[in-house]
Amino acid sequence: MTTLKRVDVHVEGIVQGVGFRPFVYTLANRLGLAGHVRNDVNGVHIQIEGALDGVEEFLTALERDAPALSEIERVTIVSAAPAGHSGFTIAASDPAGPRRALVSADTATCDDCLRELYDPADRRHRYPFINCTNCGPRFTIVRGVPYDRLLTTMAGYGMCAACAREYDDPGDRRYHAQATCCPDCGPRLRLRDARGTELCGDPIACAATLLRAGRVLAVKGLGGFHLAVAASNERAAAALRGRKHREEKPFAVMVADLAQARRLCEVDEHAAALLTGRARPIVLLPRLAESPAAVPAAVPAAAPAVAPAVAPSVAPGNRSLGLMLPYTPLHHLLLAELGQPMVLTSGNVSDEPIAYEDADALTRLSGVADAFLIHDRGIHTRTDDSVVRTMAGQATLLRRARGYAPEPLALRAPAPRPVLACGAELKSTFCLAHGHRAFVSQHIGDLENYETLRSFVEGVDHYCGLFGLSPEVVAHDLHPEYLSTKHALELPGVELVGVQHHHAHIASCLADNGDPGPVIGVAFDGLGHGADGTLWGGEFLRADLVSFERLGHLAQIPMPGGTAAIRQPWRMAAAYLGDDHPGLEVVKRNADRWADVLGLAAGGLDSPLTSSAGRLFDAVSALLGVRDKITYDGQAAIELEQHADPSEPGAYRATITTRGPLVVEGGDLVRAAADDLAAGVDGRLIAGRFHHGVADAITRSCVILRQSTGLTAVALSGGVFQNLLLLERTVGRLRTAGFRVLRHQRVPPNDGGVSLGQAAVAAARDRS
Template sequence: MIGARVAHRIEVRGTVQGVGFRPFVCRLGRGLGLDGCVRNDGGVVVVEAAGSIEAMRALAARLRTDAPAQARVADVRVSALNGSAPATGTGFRVVRSTRRRPAGTGAEVGLIPPDLGTCDRCLTELFDPGDRRYRYAFLNCTDCGPRATIVDALPYDRVRTTMRRFDMCAACAAEYADPADRRFHAEPIACPACGPRLAWHATDHGPAAGGHGADALAAAEALIRRGGVVALKGLGGYQLVCDATDEAAVARLRIRKHRPAKPFAVMVSGLGAARRLAHVSAAEAALLTSVARPIVLLAPRPERPTAGSVAPGVPRIGLFLPNTPLHHLLLADLARPLVVTSGNVSDEPIAIDDADARRRLAGLADGFLGHDRVIRSRYDDSVARVVAGRPSLVRRARGYSPEPIGLPVAAPEPLLAVGGQLKHTFTVARDGTAIVGPHTGDLEQQATMEAFEANLARLSRVVGVTPRVVAHDLHPGYLSTRYAAALPVRGRIGVQHHHAHVASCAAEHGVTGRYIGVAYDGLGLGDDGTLWGGEVLVADLVSYRRVARFGRAPLPGGAAAVRRPARMALGYLFGGEPLDERSRAAVLRAAAPFLGRLPEREVATVRRMVAQGVNCPVASSAGRLFDAVAALLGLRDDATYEGEAAVALEALAGGHPAAPELPWRLVTRDDLIVYDPTATLLALLEALRDGTDPGLLAAGFHATVAAVTVALCAEVAARERLRTVCLSGGVMQNQSLVETVVAGLSGAGLEPLVNERVPGNDGGISYGQAAVAAARIRMDARG
């Protein structure tokens, strides 16, 4: 009957807290003439409303279609409202939150919204002299500001964030309570009268001037103008900031941070400033200006005004836009690009605690620009790029984590995936929801391991996932594997490293059937006890079968060969897999100039090590082959960070986009198709000896690996009747390589997929482990 009154309870699941969802529902309910209320209930938004049938139908539909931009509505459940319905004419309002479960025990996965970059309306206020928040470094609204970094517990309310220590002034309280105001229930709401404030702290070798508020900001800016380094307390941790155009300042930061060559990220004031430093496509501009505000890897302009030591010898420069009002103020006042990098010594976790930051960063910074808002969770800056026209994450952290990612096969019970060893992340999952924790770093450092354990304990508690099963890498020496072995859980699931890589790509694209997986990376333990890294698999989410690989070579000295690409090159020359003995002898002759420029003692020692098999584990690694080629071309004999040699090789190849392939061949060994790199290395060395441009050879090597990959996939696809190809692994972060491979596979009639929402490097391993573990548990449950 038209006009009949009904009363419903509506539960909304997804990322619906910290994104202005309750204010949106309140305005929607009032606009539809409904009576009732909305509240947070654990990790769920609950609406209890009464009104006409038409209005209630519209409410349920518009909760999905009209939701705030940063909300992710996963499910809307409508049921009859038990008990008394809201009385006619009582209106619609936001009411106090409730908790449907004790933390860590309930049936719902609580979802924490990621931090949001400053919105345009707040930015207008920031620079409006007539606004009461003019130049206030902590302004925010329901559309922007801190979220994940300040949350203590769910449901997301001010009393359960680190903002609870700041009592709202009358003006802020009025905005917070006004449904028509965009700060209605903006939990981090603040102003100069009642909110956090800046503070300046000088180091022993920095200026003593400073104070609080505007004076603190002025002291920091003066120091940067004079070439100093400032430790700035950002959203998810401390950052080190200096003038990106000052060569002496950047060089000083490199020395202090123990980071001799790895590129620094540069923050610029806006798109116009970014375009003065790099080429920016429409897709890259959209990524730069997205609310996540990631560092975006861009092709640099040769005439850019930044110091040469900002990003030496790399094919792309990392640029990002200000993500907080404080960063906006710095960029506007200083009117120059700034190096903004993690507040740590290289490989340590970033500092978040004030006392810890002053202790650890005292030798790196000339002064500290801090504040009194506590950072509860550590979130480094995210790194992204555009691949084949689509955004793809290289490091998933601030702005993206802990936003949930779906699992194509739901986990029947709560599980934890502990990831690998490098570029570490972890994933907690239950049902169809996976939450990838923020980038932690390399677990080889004790401090990083402690940060991982603290992040995991806190995130598990807040989202309410107590794992009963843990998934881990097969490598027994990984600290994450050892951690998994010590956990008091019902079960443990070992997941092979490269299966996890390709599964991470398949899972995020919703692939549940069989596919071809291409995993190119540095090293991972194979199921045969050797080290893998150049693999083609036929896989699904439960299992895999290795069908092709790269030719093997020894790593003289093990990890020493990773740090010294010249050693890796010697491994290929003296001990490459004997797939073609005649070519191998020719390779040694052609390598005479390379051998002649290395220390004679090192060459002799490595030759003996390889001959005797002493500390020379063999690997079928694409990453190590890139390292070897970089050394043979004279680019890098030593690497100061992971992937440095391969990055230099890609940069050198950049000037020759149409280089011809070098010779290559495929052979069959033990029912596997094997790429024998011997012919490729021989042609490269002979051409180099004959005076061919090394850049042309670097580009030709890239073209060769791409052609080999397409050929391998085409043969496997025909044999196995498959079309989908999932490309993953750290080597696939080589932009030139992956885009050439994607184009080649598409041209061959195949469907290439690359990682987008989780990194293709080891930062995506934990998500892949979770997807595999969930599928295996489900299969076992079905018998």
């Protein structure tokens, strides 16, 4: 006699919109089991019954063979009496109850869809909106949960009979793929000129012709608009730079495949996995020294499909290049038609959020783009491209957005009540946390204008609705002028938790690594509001998720002119050098203002004291003639890293004093660099010695602090640790000294990760 068994199974995680129900349906039928599966507000609910061995095999295979895009957090199994089901069905979604279901990030076009895209016999041949359960838009089109078509921006598109058959067939890979469509029933692509007039012909072919002719093209993607030019065309790249008011910050380049990427950059197996993975971020890679020289003219229409030169204006003076592979059918088609890589940068004017609505794009980008490749599938949430850098096979996100958000990060210790963390001012993100989940938002930008602030507020509201959370605890930075702080203080009926900026950085690193602390936290960044009211930025902390103690810091130095010293790094060189070395070029270049700036620094007028590591890097950058004036955040330090010779073995040595808090004399490093420069040492060697000197000072400081605290783990956080040369040297020295080293992986070390740290601190304080 066959023993029958029934279980009710609830699966939580990313299990909606990823083919989970068809997988369950197929598995149950293969094993001869009965019951049903449906989506609900928490995930996927399954009722399964049949022979005991079949049910047990079902439960094993449920997790072992789950769809590639799914991420199972928890499976709850409850035994029940057999109900006498006959057959297995997919039931209608249940929208009742508090929302806890997760939404998948947008996913790059899968191989099956690409085969159809290029198959002349397929009904979706060259259709730029081809997708299935395994790929395509998710987060950017969803308005609510459960993830059903009516709650996406595809709700207005009725399916034709052929698409409906696929959508309703559990054996088809488009079963309940909510963005399912075809040329007969789905969105349309159009090419318009800068006045909005539709241009005739095949939009993709005409767009490629415009790019080859040196025109700037606005392209509507998954999460907003991009601006594109042919990557080899210097005149076009320079025109885009001028129109976008992005004087020097590097552009990203989209290449057709790994072969093209390898003609431009060094691509190891880890970088290749990132480039070809489902998230498809921008990956920062070392450029090949033998990359061909750029050509100033437009590439002819008959250009071979190989990676040609990258124009100088794409990434001026940069040894790295940000590469990404196509992640939508539209990108694949456009690159194939163009026959070469293209610049693909955010569709905005400098400091604004990316445009994502058609009318707004036509208005805001009309002075930038010559034409618009546009479509009528709505974008509900604007989302920029993610940016990743690798070190020793480990990826670190520098900007977390498309392909990653809104998928949650697991918290080792739960948040008892819903927490909203409002993040920082620059590289803004927010974080919602409850239980063991932390939802870090996509990169929003710098909260310096109304449009970005509006995007921030709308994003918070959307996440709260999407995940059914109503914040009871709100965490914020201590800086009273941050717009994120002001937003937090204006929220009614919540408990406010102020979190010091650098504590949030270290807490972010702890949460990123699932480590409760305490650790020696090294928080090196540009600036942050210190607990004593001064400007911090080169901090050594004893920190866990609840509290911190400032154990040491870089020696404080005046910032002559306040924020002017951020925009003009030579002022920091003056503050460090004073009247020493009057013959150096940095003094001569700024001779008309050097004495006035020294007077500001000496008198303290508009010259706040700071321990900032970022300003230390600025000073050396100006000293070496790399950068006297910046046009984007962190430029002087970024270019100093590019300038350094990484093979230089020498290291400058900074004095460390321990009378009271530990103090690292950063000025020693600047003076050593100035002495070498005056002696005729090559600037690239000096930059290398400076980087190694900073890594040495960090390590020696941590050794001293280990003796007084007994702590053997070090967490590295803050925007300065985006510097790969510094990070590699620091991690290597610390490990050699016997430390366990924590560094960022899933959220950026820069201010984009601060919101996670704030949420982790607020949750820890709530628990205690």
